Amino acid sequence: MSGRSMTVSLLAVLVLFIASNALFIIKETERGVLLRFGQVVTPNLEPGLHVKVPFVNNVRKFDGRVLTVDSTPERFFTQEQKALIVDSYAKFRVIDTAKYYTATNGDETRASALLSQRINDGLRNQVAARSIQEVVSGERDQLMAAINRELDVVARTELGVEMIDVRVKQIDLPQEVSESVYRRMNAEREKEARELRAQGQELAEGIRAAADREVTVIEANAYRDAQEIRGEGDAEATRIYADAFGQDPEFYSFTRSLRAYQESFQSSGDMILVKPDSEFFRYLKDSSGALKEPADAVN
Known part of the structure; x- marks a missing residue:
C-alpha cells in the first residue's frame, strides 16, 4: 500500500x-x-x-416515559395522635431536562429518593390534619388529591418533573397496636355474637311457647268438638232406643231382664238371695211377665 x-x-x-x-x-x-x-x-x-x-x-x-417511585412505609400520626404505617407510591415524568439534570445530575435513583422524601413530608402533613377514620376511609381520596397537587408544584419547581399521580397502597397499624386492636375487635365481635345468640334464644322460646299454646288450644277445641259430637251421638242413640222401645215397652222390659240375668250369673259360683215374689224373676216364671203369688223362697 x-x-x-x-x-x-x-x-x-x-x-x-x-x-x-x-x-x-x-x-x-x-x-x-x-x-x-x-x-x-x-x-x-x-x-x-x-x-x-x-x-x-x-x-x-x-x-422520558412515566416513571414510578415506590416510597418505603413510614409511621405517621393522625390528628388524635394515633400511629399509622402508610405505604405509598407516585408516578412522575421529566418535563424540564435542564432543571432535572441540575437537581439530580441525571440520576433517576437520586430523583426517586428526593421525591420519596417530599411524598412522605406531604403525607405527614395531610395525615396530621385528619382523624384515623378520615385517613383510612372517609377522606382517603381527598388526601391523595391534595398531596398530588402540593407535590406537583414542588416537583416542577425544584426537580423539573411532573407529578402524575400519588397513591396510598396500604395503611396499617403498628404491630404493637395491631394486637391490642385485634383483641378489642375480637371481644366486640364475641359480645355481639352473644347478644345475637341471646336474641335468637329469646325468639326461639317465644316461638316454642306460641306453638305450645296453639297446640293446647287446638287439642282443647278438638276435645270440645269430640265431646259435643259424642254427646250428640249418645243423645241420638238414646232417642233411637227410646223410639224403638217405646213401640213395645214389654219387650224392652224383657230384654233388660235378660241382660240382668246374664250379668248376675256369669260364673257357676254366683248366688243371689231374693224374695220369691221379686220382679227380678218375673220373666223366669212367666214369659209374659205376669206376677203370681210366691209359694216358697227361691235360691
Whole structure:
C-alpha cells in the first residue's frame, strides 16, 4: 500500500471517528440535554438526529416515559395522635431536562429518593390534619388529591418533573397496636355474637311457647268438638232406643231382664238371695211377665 493510500485511509477513519462522536440520536422515549464542559447549553433536546462538537459537547439522556417511585412505609400520626404505617407510591415524568439534570445530575435513583422524601413530608402533613377514620376511609381520596397537587408544584419547581399521580397502597397499624386492636375487635365481635345468640334464644322460646299454646288450644277445641259430637251421638242413640222401645215397652222390659240375668250369673259360683215374689224373676216364671203369688223362697 502506498503512502497516499495510507493517508487516505487514516483520514477516512478519522472522519468516521469524528462523525460518530459528532452525531447522536434522541429516541421518542427519551429526553436529553446538550452540555459544554458540564454546563447545559441546549436543554430539552427533541427526538431525532442531532450534531455536537466532539470532545467539547456532551449529551445526557433521560427516560422520558412515566416513571414510578415506590416510597418505603413510614409511621405517621393522625390528628388524635394515633400511629399509622402508610405505604405509598407516585408516578412522575421529566418535563424540564435542564432543571432535572441540575437537581439530580441525571440520576433517576437520586430523583426517586428526593421525591420519596417530599411524598412522605406531604403525607405527614395531610395525615396530621385528619382523624384515623378520615385517613383510612372517609377522606382517603381527598388526601391523595391534595398531596398530588402540593407535590406537583414542588416537583416542577425544584426537580423539573411532573407529578402524575400519588397513591396510598396500604395503611396499617403498628404491630404493637395491631394486637391490642385485634383483641378489642375480637371481644366486640364475641359480645355481639352473644347478644345475637341471646336474641335468637329469646325468639326461639317465644316461638316454642306460641306453638305450645296453639297446640293446647287446638287439642282443647278438638276435645270440645269430640265431646259435643259424642254427646250428640249418645243423645241420638238414646232417642233411637227410646223410639224403638217405646213401640213395645214389654219387650224392652224383657230384654233388660235378660241382660240382668246374664250379668248376675256369669260364673257357676254366683248366688243371689231374693224374695220369691221379686220382679227380678218375673220373666223366669212367666214369659209374659205376669206376677203370681210366691209359694216358697227361691235360691
